[in-house]
Amino acid sequence: MTTLLSASRLTKQFTGLLAVNEVDVEVSAGSVHGIIGPNGAGKTTLFNLISGLLPLTSGTLTLDGRDVTSAPPYQRTRLGVARTFQNIRMFSDMTVVENVMTGMHTRLKSSGVASLLRLPGFRREERAARDKAMELLAFVSLADKARVRSGDLSYGDQRRLEIARALAGDPRLLLLDEPAAGMNPTETRDLGTLLRQVAKRDITLLLVEHNMGFVMDLCDRITVLNFGRKIAEGGPREVRDNPAVIEAYLGTKVAARLAKAHGA
């Protein structure tokens, strides 16, 4: 499998705090890659570095072999990076379908002049964009709410709208920051089904998640962070049995007791 995203010695320092400390991550094209770690491990910061919301302190970042270390967010979006946010960030005054169409920004080619004169080509492109947005909304089961103000959607609907909006830019890499946060078991299961369908569309997924069952079930490969450092990486089974991971989550005492129990 080819590498889609390659982060090398990624570092982010907030004055005294090393939020992300020389982390290497390789995300293979077509994989579902999870990032886990206790609170404050640097997962969201890592996401912000990858999507370009925060500048790197040091390290390099390549996307499909192209260096994007210092590219602004909009260029990364053009190259195929999309993301959702841990605390949902909709354009809440816009309708649901307008939100999705905003996600297509880099894929719409009509010029300002064409839109000013409402040329036929512009109108055709807008209609096609709306139709594509409606398809995406159907894909995330929100088609019937297309004209609703998105701030009025329920929490679960807003999460799915964020996914539709991110998919609207035809990404190759989709970053999901705690997509299952605040969801009940049924909603979480539905989300898992949805994300598997997304993965089938040849979109590589990189997700941060606290729900271990969800992550272990969905991901091909998992990276574990603690205090800004990578402490483990591998398949779900490998990571689950890794003593360093158990220690990070449960503390040294429990880890030692577990190790003894396994030994016995």
Place this chain on the structure above:
Amino acid sequence: MDGMTMAEWLDDFLFTYETLIHALGVHGLLALSMYCVMAVGQLSLGQAAFMGIGAYTGALLTLNLGLPFWLVLPLSALAPAVVALVIGGPTLRLSGVYLAISTIALGEVLRVLYINAEWLTGGALGLSGIPRKADLWLIYLLLFLAVLGFWAVGRSKIGRAMEAMREDEAVAGVMGVNLPVYKMGALVVSAMLAGLAGCLTAHSNSFIGPNEFGFEMAVTILSFALLGGIGTPIAPVIGALVLTSLPEILRPLQDFRLVINGLIIVVAVLFLPRGVIPFRLRRAP
């Protein structure tokens, strides 16, 4: 209308209120210029300064070079646009109140410049005897076209990107919006509109002075957009119409006029935070 025909009455009305009717149209353009910046979530208080550049450019081109008005008008829009391009670089890195403060400075610097460059600008006395070439139809045609233009562009990916920036700039960037280009574009277009308004003012009042484009005017222009709202391009224009005609309508109240005027603004801002026209433009076909 004792004995007058409708046409005569209209003529009489237009003659009596000509200055006010011109001001209504020009203020509509200024309100749109404010709208253009606020639509991308920026707060600029430089609109009066851009208006002044347009006014002085237009007046000087007409008075000193005798250029025809059809040429003076676009040049008066171009001059502030160039200034916006130059000052946009450093100032658009600032946000919120800091951008507002630095654009106030632009207005003050220019005011001092107008006063001291006496050989060119007439100093504190200003420029007078400017031919009255801006008629009613031209002013309102330009206003109409500007509203129409904002309406059309607002219903495209540009309009969606602008609203996205206003709601959450960082997320708009993640959606692929080139933030610096959009901010600069909005500032330049707003400067052009303000420049047009300035040129029209100069060629309708036949006099301009250095103190007409200062802080007070900047705040007045801001209040057009605050009162009207920025959900649709027509909203700030309505705000300008209300705030410009209110002092005239309240004239019978004599000394209480300004008190009531101020009260209406305060009440509107408190109870109508989205402006008197709170609707928003639909941006999907």
